[in-house]
Structures are given as structure tokens and as C-alpha cells.
Amino acid sequence: MAEKPPEEGYISVVDEEPEIFELLKWDHSHTQKQQEPVEKAKSPFKRHLKVEIEPFDLPDSTFLETYRLPKDVVRSLINEVTPVMPETTKSIEFSVESKVLAALSFYASGKFQKTMGGKSDPTVTQYFVGSAVQQVTEAINHPSIVKKYIHFPHLRNERDMIKTRFYMKYGIPNVVGCIDCTHVPIARPDDDQKIHFNKSYHSKKVQIICDSELNIISVDASAGGSYSCDAVLHRHAVRVDLESLNNCGENAWLIAGPFYTQRPYVMTPIPKITKKTPASPEKYYASLHSQAHAAITDVIKQLKSRWKCLETCNKQFEPGTVAAIIVACCVLHNVCNSRGMPAVPMTQTEERLEAMKQKVANGPIPRKQPEDTQGVQARAALADRLWSERRVVDCAAPKKRVSKKPQIPEPQPMPIPQPLAPVVPTWTHDDNKRPRILSSYNLGIAPGWGHYGQQ
Structure with missing residues (x-):
């Protein structure tokens, strides 16, 4: 049987790979490369950084405000409660110093603080603070410590x-x-x-x-x-x-x-x-x-x-x-x-x-x-x-309250007038002016009255 002649647009896949297959391979290889997981750079803001804080390195004022006791008193308190601290059976155990500081912070604020010295500390949790408060409180209530101070x-x-x-x-x-x-x-x-x-x-x-x-x-x-x-x-x-x-x-x-x-x-x-x-x-x-x-x-x-x-x-x-x-x-x-x-x-x-x-x-x-x-x-x-046995000052009479109203001064007695000796009037005469009395009695009035013109 004679073979059927190839139609137009027919591409043989036996003799050689057509050019379109090369393009398909290139596209597939590049697509696979883009789908490969690429490790992204971690953002510094999302990265969890553990901050190690030393409370005793804080300023004295900040330490006193947080724990209500100075550093030397806290150190002596740590040494005093260490022998009487209750034992725990947990695998992870914190130091006596961290427990005392957590308890003092709770006593001073009344809250379960998750910060120490104003900075975040991931090791301080509410569960840790509660356990620390109970253990430190039990140690301070030891009879040897209570009888020493109370x-x-x-x-x-x-x-x-x-x-x-x-x-x-x-x-x-x-x-x-x-x-x-x-x-x-x-x-x-x-x-x-x-x-x-x-x-x-x-x-x-x-x-x-x-x-x-x-x-x-x-x-x-x-x-x-x-x-x-x-x-x-x-x-x-x-x-x-x-x-x-x-x-x-x-x-x-x-x-x-x-x-x-x-x-x-x-x-x-x-x-x-x-x-x-x-x-x-x-x-x-x-x-x-x-x-x-x-x-x-x-x-x-x-x-x-x-x-x-x-x-x-x-x-x-x-x-x-x-x-x-x-x-x-x-x-x-x-x-x-x-x-x-x-x-x-x-x-x-x-x-x-x-x-x-x-x-x-x-x-x-x-x-x-x-x-x-x-x-x-x-x-x-x-x-x-x-x-x-009272003192003289204590039994003194209380002072009277001073009234805020203005006080009216008491009237003073009028002076008794002394008898005045009569003075002979002196007359002056001018042809152009009418006569007037220069002084009659010693009345204490300056010469030149207001309704008379002064010469």
C-alpha cells in the first residue's frame, strides 16, 4: 500500500526533534528553576533576640524603684534566705537571686512583671513569678528570720x-x-x-x-x-x-x-x-x-x-x-x-x-x-x-480668733476748750474800700477767708 503523503504542517517526531520542542524544553527547565524554594533573608524585626539583663547593673535609682531595696540589702537578703529556701523537684531550676528579685518586684508592684529593669526578659514568665513568690515568701516566713526582725x-x-x-x-x-x-x-x-x-x-x-x-x-x-x-x-x-x-x-x-x-x-x-x-x-x-x-x-x-x-x-x-x-x-x-x-x-x-x-x-x-x-x-x-503632769504651755487658754471685719476705732474724748482772752478788734479804713475785721478772736483760722479777697 502506498504511504499517505504528509499533510501540510505535519512534523515528524522520529527523524529529528522540531524547534518547537526545544522551546518547550527551555520553558520547562526555567519554570522548574523558578519554582525551587528560595531561602529568604530573615527580617531583623521578626527575629527573636534574647536579651540578657543583669539587674545589679541597673542604676541605683532604677533598682530601688523596681525592688524597693538597695543593692547591698538585696544581696544580704539573698544570702539570708538561701539556706531556708524550699527544695523543688523540677528539671529546670532558677537561681535564688532571680527568685528573690522576681518576688521583690511582685511585692513592690502587685503585678506579675515580665520585665526586669524596664527591658524585656523572655525567661520571666507569670508562672515563674508565681512560683518564685511562693518559695521566697515561705523562706522569709521561716521562724529564724521572722523572730530576728519582728x-x-x-x-x-x-x-x-x-x-x-x-x-x-x-x-x-x-x-x-x-x-x-x-x-x-x-x-x-x-x-x-x-x-x-x-x-x-x-x-x-x-x-x-x-x-x-x-x-x-x-x-x-x-x-x-x-x-x-x-x-x-x-x-x-x-x-x-x-x-x-x-x-x-x-x-x-x-x-x-x-x-x-x-x-x-x-x-x-x-x-x-x-x-x-x-x-x-x-x-x-x-x-x-x-x-x-x-x-x-x-x-x-x-x-x-x-x-x-x-x-x-x-x-x-x-x-x-x-x-x-x-x-x-x-x-x-x-x-x-x-x-x-x-x-x-x-x-x-x-x-x-x-x-x-x-x-x-x-x-x-x-x-x-x-x-x-x-x-x-x-x-x-x-x-x-x-x-x-501637764506642761504650762499645753494648758494655756486657746487664743481667740481674730475677726476679719475691720475694727472701728473707739471714739476719743473731746478736749476741754480753754477760755479765750478777748482781743480788741483793729479797724482799718480806706476811702476806696469798705472796712473789714482783720481778727476778732483767736479761732485758729488763717487770715484770708475764701469768700473775701486777700489784699
Whole structure:
């Protein structure tokens, strides 16, 4: 059979590769090359750079603002808590230094900071800060550390020293401390909700006793917010010590606020004493009592202004851990006082907010508060003693207020006129002018009257 002649446009694929196939191969090879993955340059902004920060290389002012303690005090604190730090079973363990710094930063700010010294640190996480706070707080609450910095005077010479300082500063004898309570907010606990609810929010009620130098000598943070001030004191060992001392004949008193009941060992303000009350032994006692009670008020204010975690609601911790944090902050407060560090002032907004929270938590003062007969007699005897030993300047009569209205001067008596001797009138005459009197009587009037022309 004869072969069919090739048609026009037919291309044989047997003899040789046509030119179009060469073009197809070239296009395929270049297409494959473009589809090959190309490694892109990493952007420096998206690259994660680990910044290693040395907190002790920060300026002193920045370090003090972040951790509330100078560098030498933090180093000594690290050495002190290292032997009593709790052991952990985790594979990755951080140093004691990093834990102490993280805990101090939380105490000072009340927040889980992810920065150290104003720079980001990827190693600082919320979980790490929470664990560090618990471990460092447990270490500071060790009995050896707490007894070193917070110590109630059990020896006679220690009590005499505190009594002397109180008397020299406030003029009240036999005072071994000022006592008051404050509320620290907490999250709603799973257990004992009624015990921690103070009619407004859940809190820990903290009893603090201080001396005249604003040092904390006793702290109890175990009670819930529903307890009264008397109930917290009644269950504390300090009450037993003071009762035994007063029963043995040694006068040892605590200066307390109006929320406490008057006892032989607790001196409270006398009710119904105002600024308009006339001078009396009771009024003088109220004045000195108010000045002395300001010490514990200043201590609580300094404690919460320096350690902000006591102002905020610590939702991440259980009530027991919050109580331990309060004790740790009291220990650090005494450490700051021993170094003479100035207090961190509160802003006006923080001060008003804190006063509002405490007022709502405490509630009004009970009107029909039971009185202890022996306590009232002891307070009356103290008021009489202070009145008899008062200074002359203190018992001086108060100055009268100066009225802002302009005072009208009192009228002065008129001088008695002396009899005048008669003067002979002198007449002058001119043909062209009418005569006039030059002087008649010595009336003190200058010559030349206004309605007469002067010559």
C-alpha cells in the first residue's frame, strides 16, 4: 500500500526533534528553576533576640524603684534566705537571686512583671513569678528570720526601753506599743467564705503592733475579714502576756483606736470629746492619745505604699499564701527602717481609695459597746495623772480668733476748750474800700477767708 503523503504542517517526531520542542524544553527547565524554594533573608524585626539583663547593673535609682531595696540589702537578703529556701523537684531550676528579685518586684508592684529593669526578659514568665513568690515568701516566713526582725518585748529591759521612748516622744507612760487592724483584699476563697467576708469584700484582717520608732513588733495575718478587732486580739498571745503583766503589778498598755474595747491593758480614746470640749483631764488625754495613735496609722500607710501587693486583690494565691506574703512584707518593712530608708509616699488617689476600702470594711463604730469597769478606771487614772503632769504651755487658754471685719476705732474724748482772752478788734479804713475785721478772736483760722479777697 502506498504511504499517505504528509499533510501540510505535519512534523515528524522520529527523524529529528522540531524547534518547537526545544522551546518547550527551555520553558520547562526555567519554570522548574523558578519554582525551587528560595531561602529568604530573615527580617531583623521578626527575629527573636534574647536579651540578657543583669539587674545589679541597673542604676541605683532604677533598682530601688523596681525592688524597693538597695543593692547591698538585696544581696544580704539573698544570702539570708538561701539556706531556708524550699527544695523543688523540677528539671529546670532558677537561681535564688532571680527568685528573690522576681518576688521583690511582685511585692513592690502587685503585678506579675515580665520585665526586669524596664527591658524585656523572655525567661520571666507569670508562672515563674508565681512560683518564685511562693518559695521566697515561705523562706522569709521561716521562724529564724521572722523572730530576728519582728520581736515583741518579753524581757523587762526591752519593755522599759520602749516605754521610755514612748514617754519621751508622746508624753504617755507605760506604753509598750500601738495596735490597730487593716484589711488586705483577697479573692473569694473556696473554703471559709463567711469568715473572710467583711460585709463588703473578702479580705484578711491583719493585726499590727508597732513601737514609737514605727517598727513592727507583732503581726497576725491569720484572721479573716469578718473578725472584729477585739476578737483578733483576744485570740492572740499578746493579750495573755499583757494581762499577766498587769495582774503582777507592772503597767503595760497598748494605744488602740475606737474599734477596740477599753481594757486595763488597752487604752482607747474617750468618746464624745470634740474640739469644742473645754480644757479638762479627758480633753488633754484625748489630745495625747491621738498623737500617739498616729504612729500605727503611719506604719500601715508606709507598709501599703511601699508594697503595693497589699493594696490589690491577690487572686492568684490562696488565703494562707496571702497571709504569708503580709508577714514577709512586714519583715521587709523593718529591714527598710533599720537602714533608715525613706517611706514611699502615697498619691492622693491611692490614699482616698485605701481609706474608702478600710472604712467600708470596718463599718460604723458600735454605739452600745460593752465597757470594762477596771479598764475605764485605769483610763480615768491615767487621764488624771497626765493632767497633773501637764506642761504650762499645753494648758494655756486657746487664743481667740481674730475677726476679719475691720475694727472701728473707739471714739476719743473731746478736749476741754480753754477760755479765750478777748482781743480788741483793729479797724482799718480806706476811702476806696469798705472796712473789714482783720481778727476778732483767736479761732485758729488763717487770715484770708475764701469768700473775701486777700489784699
